[in-house]
Amino acid sequence: MxxxxxxxxxxxxxxxxxxxxxxxxxxxxxxxxxxxxxxxxxxxxxxxxxxxxxxxxxxxxxxxxxxxxxxxxxxxxxxxxxxxxxxxxxxxxxxxxxxxxxxxxxxxxxxxxxxxxxxxxxxxxxxxxxxxxxxxxxxxxxxxxxxxxxxxxxxxxxxxxxxxxxxxxxxxxxxxxxxxxxxxxxxxxxNTRLEQALSENAALHAQLLLQAREAGVADERRRLAAEIHDTLAQGLTGIITQLQAVTSTADPALAREHLDRAAGLARHSLGEARRSVRDMVPAALEDDDLPGALKKTVTGWAERSGVRAEFTVTGTVEPLHDEVGATLLRIAEEALANAARHAGATRAGVTLSYMGDEITLDVRDDGCGFDPAAPHPHSGTGGFGLGGMRARAGRIAGTVEVESEPGLGTAVSARVPLVRRA
Known part of the structure; x- marks a missing residue:
């Protein structure tokens, strides 16, 4: 060789x-x-x-x-x-x-x-x-x-x-x-670099799919948690309140009225729970538009809580996309529930404003107020209520702002894009 x-x-x-x-x-x-x-x-x-x-x-x-x-x-x-x-x-x-x-x-x-x-x-x-x-x-x-x-x-x-x-x-x-x-x-x-890039892109694509899947799972969990909080938790709270009222009164007619309210809340909560699992719009929006559903919600809340409440609509009412209406309705329900449970308010007001390309919802009460900068206000709910409102608004590119001071009441303002129903 x-x-x-x-x-x-x-x-x-x-x-x-x-x-x-x-x-x-x-x-x-x-x-x-x-x-x-x-x-x-x-x-x-x-x-x-x-x-x-x-x-x-x-x-x-x-x-x-x-x-x-x-x-x-x-x-x-x-x-x-x-x-x-x-x-x-x-x-x-x-x-x-x-x-x-x-x-x-x-x-x-x-x-x-x-x-x-x-x-x-x-x-x-x-x-x-x-x-x-x-x-x-x-x-x-x-x-x-x-x-x-x-x-x-x-x-x-x-x-x-x-x-x-x-x-x-x-x-x-x-x-x-x-x-x-x-x-x-x-x-x-x-070609070698292209093959490497394609291999890296394939790996990145697989990673993005995995992250998207995990994000979708997490988002669905947050949605269900928010729906459970806004329906079952609030309904059970209302039922407990009505049952407590039954035990504290000797008037059979008044006790029957509280029992009927408790039964109605139970049926309503059961229906809302089923709708939440199926990702359907709230029952209140099936027969009414958002102003009508909010008016009924405010009236029912005032009757159950004994707090005087007013509802006002400004601007030209327009048909809204179901997701926009459901988001604002849930935020209103949560804000009113917080006012009844924690604020000790005597008056509350809800204002729905149509402003061109935006729609705002303002919920005010004259209760005890709190410090918004403090961690997890209303610790009795685990701090989920305000975070849930912001998460709901964020999913449709909206925002939620809270203004409150101890002894000066609370104002919750939600601002979302006005997306019309197709």
Missing amino acids: KTVPMGTAPESTTVEQRFFRYGPYTLLGLAVLMAALSSGLTGMSAADKYTAGVLTGAACGLQLWWGRVRPATTPQTPAAVVYYVLRTAIGFALCWCNPFFSIYAIIGYFDVAELLPKRFVRAGMLCTAVTMAGSQSGSGMPPASLPNWVAFGALFVLHSSLALLFGNIGAREAERTRRQTETISALELA
């Missing part, structure tokens, strides 16, 4: 590489054969034959040396330059002995770009052109007569032009090949 020095690539086995390895021997053998057959025609003297034999041996020795050195030598190194120069000089000298040795000298055209640095390629071609023109001028080297010199000049111009032409074509082809190689490398790199 051939040893390849570190940092060099294994020797190619392409047709071109095989030609550069064995071609010089073949061409030299053909040249020797043709020179021997034509020695009488070309007038080779004994000295020329002896000289040609010595030069042929030198050419073989040079080729053997290069065959051993070449695998460990990169192109255009000093060793390659020495090999090309010596081979060209031997070819020129052989053509001086017999023109048919140009068969061997012509190889200088083929590997000049591989062996010589770029700035010396044309000079190498011109040297080979001198040898080829001299061997083809009719009398060998040097030309013997004026016509031979004219023929030499014409042939030299022809060989030089062809050599430079094909050299330029080869250089352009090599440059185009280099650019194609660079383009292919760039495309492979781009």
